[in-house]
Amino acid sequence: MSGQRLGYIRVSSLDQSTQRQLEDIQLGRVFTDKASGKDVKRPQLEELLKFARDGDTVIVHSMDRLARNLDDLRSLVQKLTGRGVRIEFLEESLVFTGEDSPLANLMLSVMGAFAEFERALIGERQREGITLAKKRGAYRGRKKALSTEKAADLARRAAAGEPKAALAREYGISRQTVYQYIHPTG
Known part of the structure; x- marks a missing residue:
């Protein structure tokens, strides 16, 4: 060869x-x-x-x-x-x-x-671990991108008509995240 x-x-x-x-x-x-x-x-x-x-x-x-x-x-x-x-x-x-x-x-x-199969098991174990951690109150998910004060400021400015894309750039977040702060799903 x-x-x-x-x-x-x-x-x-x-x-x-x-x-x-x-x-x-x-x-x-x-x-x-x-x-x-x-x-x-x-x-x-x-x-x-x-x-x-x-x-x-x-x-x-x-x-x-x-x-x-x-x-x-x-x-x-x-x-x-x-x-x-x-x-x-x-x-x-x-x-x-x-x-x-x-x-x-x-x-x-x-x-x-x-x-x-091993990859599928790893994903399953991870999901089970997250579920158990949530039940214990030890898992809170990803850290919020904005503090409570910045989120309130963002919502106020968006309600006043400022462009969402400009707000996203200024706060260093995606437009999707801007919408999540404006219209929280609970």
């Missing part, structure tokens, strides 16, 4: 370390995203897809680093292997070349389904 060895790293948040994912792996170039894996709209992933050529090998720590849902995972693997790019998932010890066996395709589907 004559191409470059390319690495793809993804962590979900800015404060997470990317170091451990492809540590001690010799790579010609590494593409790193600090973004959720909920979809494929990630700048470095898009750059990798443009950059990878026939004969290259893309190395990823694990399938869930590339995609968190089965459709996206399959699509990315097919897109890359269809162009002659080999993909290696280190954690799962799986390699895809486009000439894969039925067993390899089954493993891709099963492992991808687990990543999707």
Whole structure:
């Protein structure tokens, strides 16, 4: 195999370390995203897809680093292997070349389904945690954008006919937020 060895790293948040994912792996170039894996709209992933050529090998720590849902995972693997790019998932010890066996395709589907399931569980646990915290009175939601005094001033000025867009710019909030302060839903 004559191409470059390319690495793809993804962590979900800015404060997470990317170091451990492809540590001690010799790579010609590494593409790193600090973004959720909920979809494929990630700048470095898009750059990798443009950059990878026939004969290259893309190395990823694990399938869930590339995609968190089965459709996206399959699509990315097919897109890359269809162009002659080999993909290696280190954690799962799986390699895809486009000439894969039925067993390899089954493993891709099963492992991808687990990543999707895990993402769904995380969301469910988060919603349950918020519900319990609300019951205890410990969860109050996002901090209000404006103090009570500024909100009253905003409402008074809007009622006097000042343009909502100008108010939004002045207070550093969106027009939608201006309307929420003017017409609270309780």
